[in-house]
Amino acid sequence: MPKANRRVAICGGGIFRPDLWHGENAEEGVAIAYQDLLRQCPNLGADDIDAVMMSYFSDHLNQQLCMGWIIQDYLGLHNKPGYRVESGGSTPLDALINAYYMIQSGFFDVILIPGWEWMCEVDVASTNEMIASAADTDWDFPVGGYYNAYYAAIEVRHMQLYGETCEDLGRIAVKNHNNSTHIPFSQWVSQRGTAPITLDDYWKSRMVCWPYRVLNNAVMSEGACCVLMAAEEKVSRFTDTPMWITGVGLGTDSMRPGDRTADFVYAGFKDEAKIYPDFVKSPKTPYPDMANFASLHVAAKRAYAQAGITNPLKEIDLMELFTPYDGVELCLYEDLGLCGRGEGKYMIREGVVEPGGECPVQLSGGLTSTGHPVGATSLYYTTFLYWQLAGKVKEICGPGGLQVPNAKRALITGHGGTGCQGGVIIFERD
Amino acid sequence: MEEEKGLVETKLKVRPVKKEREKKYRDYPTVVDNSTAAHDFWEPIVHLGLWAIKGHQIVKGPWGGGTVEQAKKRPPREFMVIDRASFAFYSHSYGLVSPFFQGLLEAKLTGTKCPKCGTVYCPPRAHCWNPECKVADCFDNWVNLPLTGIIHTFTVQCLAAAPFEHMLPFSMGWVQVDGADTTLPMLLHIRPKEIFIGKKVNIEFIPRKSRKGDLMDLYAVAAVPGEKPPEWACMQKDTREMESVENSMKATLKFIKDRYGVDNSPQTRGW
Numbered sequence: 040m041p042k043a044n045r046r047v048a049i050c051g052g053g054i055f056r057p058d059l060w061h062g063e064n065a066e067e068g069v070a071i072a073y074q075d076l077l078r079q080c081p082n083l084g085a086d087d088i089d090a091v092m093m094s095y096f097s098d099h100l101n102q103q104l105c106m107g108w109i110i111q112d113y114l115g116l117h118n119k120p121g122y123r124v125e126s127g128g129s130t131p132l133d134a135l136i137n138a139y140y141m142i143q144s145g146f147f148d149v150i151l152i153p154g155w156e157w158m159c160e161v162d163v164a165s166t167n168e169m170i171a172s173a174a175d176t177d178w179d180f181p182v183g184g185y186y187n188a189y190y191a192a193i194e195v196r197h198m199q200l201y202g203e204t205c206e207d208l209g210r211i212a213v214k215n216h217n218n219s220t221h222i223p224f225s226q227w228v229s230q231r232g233t234a235p236i237t238l239d240d241y242w243k244s245r246m247v248c249w250p251y252r253v254l255n256n257a258v259m260s261e262g263a264c265c266v267l268m269a270a271e272e273k274v275s276r277f278t279d280t281p282m283w284i285t286g287v288g289l290g291t292d293s294m295r296p297g298d299r300t301a302d303f304v305y306a307g308f309k310d311e312a313k314i315y316p317d318f319v320k321s322p323k324t325p326y327p328d329m330a331n332f333a334s335l336h337v338a339a340k341r342a343y344a345q346a347g348i349t350n351p352l353k354e355i356d357l358m359e360l361f362t363p364y365d366g367v368e369l370c371l372y373e374d375l376g377l378c379g380r381g382e383g384k385y386m387i388r389e390g391v392v393e394p395g396g397e398c399p400v401q402l403s404g405g406l407t408s409t410g411h412p413v414g415a416t417s418l419y420y421t422t423f424l425y426w427q428l429a430g431k432v433k434e435i436c437g438p439g440g441l442q443v444p445n446a447k448r449a450l451i452t453g454h455g456g457t458g459c460q461g462g463v464i465i466f467e468r469d
Numbered sequence: 470m471e472e473e474k475g476l477v478e479t480k481l482k483v484r485p486v487k488k489e490r491e492k493k494y495r496d497y498p499t500v501v502d503n504s505t506a507a508h509d510f511w512e513p514i515v516h517l518g519l520w521a522i523k524g525h526q527i528v529k530g531p532w533g534g535g536t537v538e539q540a541k542k543r544p545p546r547e548f549m550v551i552d553r554a555s556f557a558f559y560s561h562s563y564g565l566v567s568p569f570f571q572g573l574l575e576a577k578l579t580g581t582k583c584p585k586c587g588t589v590y591c592p593p594r595a596h597c598w599n600p601e602c603k604v605a606d607c608f609d610n611w612v613n614l615p616l617t618g619i620i621h622t623f624t625v626q627c628l629a630a631a632p633f634e635h636m637l638p639f640s641m642g643w644v645q646v647d648g649a650d651t652t653l654p655m656l657l658h659i660r661p662k663e664i665f666i667g668k669k670v671n672i673e674f675i676p677r678k679s680r681k682g683d684l685m686d687l688y689a690v691a692a693v694p695g696e697k698p699p700e701w702a703c704m705q706k707d708t709r710e711m712e713s714v715e716n717s718m719k720a721t722l723k724f725i726k727d728r729y730g731v732d733n734s735p736q737t738r739g740w
């Protein structure tokens with residue numbers, strides 16, 4: 040927890056919508072997102088920006104090292120300190136947290152966080168291969184090499200331990216895709232329009248890696264987003280509706296999910312051994328096993344401690360979770376403490392996480408429908424939360440926008456590898 | 470000009486490089502060399518890649534910011550999309566756990582045991598990660614492991630990354646080898662309708678001449694042939710799921726046959 044006492048806020052986000060393909064290249068896309076931010080913050084100029092924190096995860100998808108230098112140059116910010124954070128899928132959230140550290144510490148007052156990813160230059164199977172090289176290439180990659188399979192296997196274990204069904208995964212998919220149809224910047228809307236889908240559509244969608252069907256999986260995207268973060272002394276120059284960062288937490292876990300059966304750093308969770316059904320052998324360390332996400336669990340604990348949250352379900356109005364596969368969302372209900380371990384299924388069955396529920400999750404649609412250009416992903420969803428807490432969803436997304444009435448506090452997560460790294464940020468409005 | 474460019478491209482041929490291989494390890498003896506043939510084949514291809522543009526397309530597409538609707542209303546623009554190839558050939562050391570992979574070549578399965586806390590690692594760790602052991606050396610403490618274990622978790626893949634695509638559909642999973650505390654990923658040569666968490670398996674090796682020294686050298690088969698899953702098994706207890714898996718596998722088999730000319734059907738593969 041920070042010892043210094045200085046408030047830090049998100050002052051706005053500019054977006055270049057995610058899509059399967061853009062004719063514009065990455066620097067042009069970031070420029071379009073930056074233009075969007077400049078329109079929202081008319082007082083913002085290059086002189087206001089103390090440093091640039093760049094968020095992109097891949098060098099090999101575009102055959103370009105030091106892409107961050109191109110971006111700083113292209114925006115005319117190449118005389119500023121510039122940094123890059125890289126942690127797979129957790130990259131954009133990690134960039135936000137690191138920018139927060141820098142402002143909180145008093146070193147900088149205003150940081151621009153541009154994020155982007157151009158993921159469609161190589162064919163989809165090769166893109167998957169390049170992404171899978173974030174898994175251990177000596178041990179996990181050589182066996183089928185594909186994140187979808189790793190996550191499917193994690194979900195199968197969770198399903199066997201706790202009894203959720205494919206229908207629960209289907210309900211999450213339907214919820215998220217239908218939420219996405221209310222986002223006019225959504226990749227799903229661009230490709231498939233705004234017609235809602237049903238569980239029947241889910242059952243018909245192609246099985247990719249059991250239990251995941253096409254509609255359970257993150258999309259491949261190209262897109263960009265620019266978020267502005269500032270210290271409290273500077274906030275009023277840029278916005279009347281700052282979104283304060285009141286808690287942050289990062290966590291990590293083993294590189295290989297298969298090693299989480301002897302995961303000694305999480306040995307404090309011994310009591311959980313008793314929740315194994317008698318037909319499943321309990322491993323040496325019962326948490327997280329290959330079933331839950333300990334990195335997110337400790338990240339949330341750290342963020343809740345800083346924000347003074349003791350009952351997240353009651354005290355947080357909405358959440359945007361980084362869930363490349365729908366089982367991750369179900370596990371995170373548990374790891375973030377919305378319910379007990381193994382009870383994630385009830386959150387979707389009882390409508391707790393649906394629009395209008397006690398704690399709506401993924402009102403933006405999320406990674407499986409609205410878009411997932413990795414480096415921009417959590418920046419988009421931070422921007423959507425900014426609209427929520429500012430009460431601007433209907434103004435920006437139209438009368439169908441899923442505004443949570445009087446939303447005051449929100450949570451976002453980041454997630455990399457097979458939960459190898461995870462982060463949580465708590466946002467609040469005045 | 471365009472025709473000429475195409476001609477130049479077709480004239481390029483993969484020629485073996487006659488020069489001697491770069492001696493990265495010149496001070497250290499190579500005691501086994503199963504690498505020369507690979508270098509002779511692949512290195513010329515690496516050099517053929519270059520950064521020269523191999524082709525291009527002009528694509529008319531939407532442009533600019535704003536909503537999907539706003540972008541689609543604008544008259545489209547032309548974008549030039551170029552093709553370029555990239556390739557590299559890596560020589561990567563397995564490090565202090567090399568004996569594990571050398572063991573695979575001999576159809577042996579090994580793990581490391583921490584001399585302090587006694588944890589048995591398979592995959593092996595050269596150093597113990599239990600914080601209490603302070604990164605203790607494990608690399609001289611190898612244990613032979615039996616070729617038996619249980620399925621810790623699994624999936625049935627109908628999609629894979631590029632290098633594995635031609636093998637689809639297949640099952641993979643993490644197997645806790647008997648005596649080990651961690652789990653090892655491997656292919657499961659078991660029909661999906663028989664796979665469940667906790668199932669006993671035997672570990673087998675592919676023929677010696679095909680072994681390369683990675684986890685694709687081994688695979689799991691049912692320890693009890695034809696064993697039916699128990700009623701609590703999560704995949705089979707929902708008959709609709711089993712049907713979906715089977716349908717998806719059928720579609721995948723057809724796709725792979727059309728695309729690669731390979732017949733991966735259970736009758737051909739024998740599982």
Ligand SMILES: [Zn+2]
Pocket residue numbers: 583584585586587588597598599602605
């Ligand atoms: Zn030890």
